[in-house]
Amino acid sequence: MNKMYFGGVEGGATHSNLVICNESGKVVGKARGPGTNHWALGIEECAKRIIDMVHAAKEDAGIPLDQPIDSLGLTLSGCEQESSNADLAVRVREKDGACAGAIYVASDTAGSLFTGAPNGGMVLIAGTGSNALLRTPDGQQYGCGGWGYLLGDEGGAYWIAHRAVKAIFDDEDGLLPSPHPTVRVWEVISEHFKAETRADLLPHAYKHFDKSHFAGLTAKLSKLAEQGDALSQHVFAGAGAALAAHAAALAERAHGARNGTSAALRVVCVGSVWNSWDALRPGVLKQLAARRVKIELELVRLKVSSAMGAAWLAAKHVNYSLPRDDSAFCEVFYTYRPDVNGKVNGTHNGKLDNGLQGCGFATGIVGYVSAKEKVSAASVISLSGRRDKYNFIADVVAVSAPSVVYIEIKDDRRRDIVTGQSITLSNGSGFIVKEDGLILTNAHVVVNKPNATVNVRLMDGSNHTGFVEDVDLKSDLATLRIPVKNLPTMKLGSSADIKPGEWVVAMGSPLALSNTVTAGVISSTQRASEELGLIGKDMVYIQTDAPITFGNSGGPLVNLDGEAIGINSMKVTSGISFAIPIDYVKEFLAKSKTKSPPVSRRYLGITMLSLTPNILFELRMRNPEMPSDIDHGILVWKVIIGSPAYNGGLQPGDIVTSINGSPVRSAGDLYSVLETAPGKLSMLIVRGKTRTTVTITPEIH
Template sequence: MNISRFTRLIQIKPVKNISYRCSSRALEYFNSNNNRNGAKSSYYSGILAVAAGVIGYISLKNKLLAATVINNDLKGRREKFNFIADVVAVSAPSVVYIEIKDGRRLDLFSGQPVTLSNGSGFIVKEDGLILTNAHVVVNKPNAIVNVRLFDGSIHTGFVEDVDLKSDLATLRIPVKGLPVMKLGSSADIQPGEWVVAMGSPLALSNTVTAGVVSSTQRASEELGLRGKDMVYIQTDAPITFGNSGGPLVNLDGEAIGINSMKVTSGISFAIPIDYVKEFLAKKRSTGTTKSPQVSRRYLGITMLSLTPNILMELRMRNPEMPTDIEHGILVWKVIIGSPAYNGGLQPGDIVTSINDKPVRTASDIYLILENTSGSLRIEVVRGRQRVALTVSPETH
């Protein structure tokens, strides 16, 4: 065969992403013979090109085989590391959905009582005792309490005990043999610890979100609660309005808190379970129940006092927030059909003054409700705007 024709047959173009490897001795030999006749030089360059192609092909094949082995090694990780699903499987059967209906008003289309609000709770005794937030079940005149269990069955409950200061309440349904939530301890919670928030927001049963504990030292004064020496758990687990009363669960499947309120995305609060245990122990020791105490002047909002630290966190998450706000109350929930709802208050509004008096804590609003009569002139900040509203509280 003609040598020049042979070299044309064996010479190939380089392929991207394939490294050609030649030994230093082969390259040295090739360079030393570079001045020999062109036919012989072309012959050796063709041999080297073929060798490089073979080596590159083997190298690429080995890499593909290694990737296949790695992918095969991932099998089983879903079952091994899916710890959130494991927590849900243990805890979800004891979580309930609570719906509060107005016995005085009927829906025009369905003919059923109008829904005032909803929330969550969890079973703490197999005889039907359910724990939730006080704000979920009180301040709703003529309310009908419906409880939906994990199996979908709906039962009418009645409120047994309420502590407005700690925002805790128990209700009972006439059902026995229910699954019970395990109660853990909040004394040893650490910032950065994984937690799971469970509840039934927007009537969606057993919604699950996860996050970490941001802080374990949020004082009750910062949240506007009076007369209660309590520190709250702050978490970045997403919590919506319907999550109120649902459990905050650790990775052992134990409730370490009760979801109480969401300030904004990434800032939510829960009542530590150790306070809940005190509340339940007091209930057992007295053996009595208290009728829900409602405020004589009913506004229909759930609120949060804005401390400098919370204001700073709000500004970090909402750059459009006016910079001159130094105090106020954040409205994070408005009960449908309430005086606040009818007056135009919306979740996310910041109340800065009532009747031309500055509002700095939730206690200020309680005092104004107790010491005034008639309508209230409320100044709020909504987004970038300042809005003036008139709200007429109901008297019970």
């Protein structure tokens, strides 16, 4: 049989995946790319990104770029309208006639559905939002929900977070008393939003509303539910009931179209909320029983990217049946079976689950009726083994810590009067990326005065002199090397597929305390440099609530697979820290091999942020005495000890509003002055509630 190739794209708003399969269903090429929602990008840019991924996957598969694959399936976010789908297919073919012989475009829900249930079934999405789609064996399709957070999103992460916040407000107001104590839920809400009072939440619901950040609260509520908090369990039970209502509505349509077949209806469960299945399950079962769902439901999780379903659709589009191994594509995690007596019977992980009694959080959901029941329930609860079961942060640290290093910059020309040791100019963190001693860190950690020595301390306590190999001030990245071989290395992951609410660990050496660990969640994956006022950076940052202190700078931001997905870069205020995505780092490492020698430039010795309206708002919230007429400038985040800025009197927290009499509105203005204005710089700054002037003489570096 002649070789055949079928491509499939799983396209979301923030990232995309592409696979190429051969005629036997084996994946021969892969590619990753940015978001491909044509409503957000425009069809022209969306088509370009698709073609770039096709080229990358062809190269990975060893397929010539001028050889069209037989068919390409695009299952993309936003592709619900047939007319615009057709326009996208035409534009892809116009831009690259050798892309594919045929192109099929459908929604991202179709990709998930055909990955897990190619012969008909239901997809039930519960991520930040929610959506449901049913496809019957005869090809009919029906939708339920998916109307967005203003009109729906029932059971999604935003919906869960909103319900928890509303429970606090309603209970405090006496509008609707909470069925369970609110203390622990309020603690989590307060920590997530950095709010001391309910009024502090209002900016997050109005002026600074960020749906992904709001939804990120759900991951923390899930942990509370696991720990036994009754209100969190109650909210998740409500989410389970809402998701089950989607399934019940579509199951009614499926029941009439199944012609008496007794086969189970497969439900493909997609999205981060399904990770909390134990908390959702009681509400799901109660709702299915109440709605008297009459058909068996087989709940499955995908084990592969839904790009595989897109490739399957592509083959189907040209009348080819692409082989597939169902067990490799998905796994059944629960089977619901209706009972003639109205009871709920199901199978969970192969074990019989009769009614609500076997569901982990059932007691917390229906609530306690009396103090006697509380005592009775507490007497059968066992906490044994929870440390081993839930110590996922400790597991990440055990794998990652050996590659994290402490970096110290010393000035050998100056000595401490008491100890006689070289003066420390700055310090930070880094991590080993190659076993031959190559270390990655922030540029602002190692860029310092000439003739300084870079000292690197490994986890085993040994100290080595490092040599800076490459620096990119624009991206704030640098590499240095120590003369040691066979070192433990940090695995580099991908920042293209990280999600808000995902757990991460920030590692480093704050205050010279090696291998210090903080944990938190991803608040945003796409915080643009322009949004932060970092003009000229041309990148997006990862925002996290994992604390990143000065000494953490240059250390890794690690996911739960033990992979570095970012480099800790800066902290704006409590709970708001930023990391450089690892995909930028990979580009930097690749370019450093062929990079020209660096040129001399004027050196100041600070790390800074342009003042955006959001940052100004945060600063005023924390410093009411700050002059009210400040509407521009740069915020000095860090001053390197011994640098020109340090010697000139500049301090962290200062706001520079003008240089040499000219207004400073962004970091780009300061860079321009350093490049063009010779001699000393006279800076007008605001410190606290007072204005003053400092004079700094930059050095050539």
